[in-house]
Amino acid sequence: MNRRVLFLVFFFILLFSLADSWLWRRRRRSYRAPVPKSTQIWDSARNKVGSTKWNYYSYWGEGYGYKKTWKCNLFVYDVLTEAKAKAPTKWSWLHRSPISANEWTNPNSKNIKGTGCYKTVSFSSKQKGDIIAFKRKRKSGHVGIVSTNGFYISALKRKVEEDNIEAFRRRHASIVKTIVWRYKC
Structure with missing residues (x-):
């Protein structure tokens, strides 16, 4: 009888220590801070640098027919969608499509x-x-x-690139206004 009691005590001590260890690991995992949406958006954009999917000559979208057009707005739409952010759209014929780059410049x-x-x-x-x-x-x-350090990421003529914001503004004298939007949901 003594042996059986000792065995049961030992067994329950071992069982509770394993259960506590397992629960502690689960608790610790759940305390990780969530990644801010702005970081998710930036990570998604950064991972696409060098991609030719959004270049001027590529075909983008099912039935949208965006070929031989600038696709910076489509790049932003895809980045926001991948980061699970609400990407603004508009009605175009019988379906919704991404808003244009010009619409992003409209603060209203x-x-x-x-x-x-x-x-x-x-x-x-x-x-x-x-x-x-x-x-x-x-x-x-x-x-x-x-992006960081005065840079931004966008789809240009041949591929997605990271470029200096001020250098871009100097190269394009036709720029009359710059608008910055922050995602807040």
């Missing part, structure tokens, strides 16, 4: 504000993961994702 856009997830911020307070849009005179605008 109903399609952007209609998501309830974006607010404009000053250029000086931009952060990685923000959406930056450049309005041009008499031309299509341009849009990308703010």
Whole structure:
């Protein structure tokens, strides 16, 4: 009888210590801080640097027919969608499609504000993961994702590149306004 009691005591001590260890690991895992949405957006954009999927000559989208067009807006749409952020869309014929780069330059856009997830911020307070849009005179605008150290990531003519924001603005004298949007949901 003594042996049996000792065995049961030993067995329960071992069982409880293993259970406690397992529960402690699970508890510790659940305390990890969630990754901010802005970081998820930036990570998604950064992982696409060098990709030719959104180049000027590529075909993008099912039935949209975006070929031989600038696709910076489609790049931003795909990045936001991958990061599980609400990407603004508009009605185009019988379906919804991504908004244009020019619409990103409109601080009063109903399609952007209609998501309830974006607010404009000053250029000086931009952060990685923000959406930056450049309005041009008499031309299509341009849009990308703010990166670090004064850079942004966007689809250009041949591939997705990381470029210096100020250098881009100097190279394109037709830029009349820069708008920065921050995701807040």
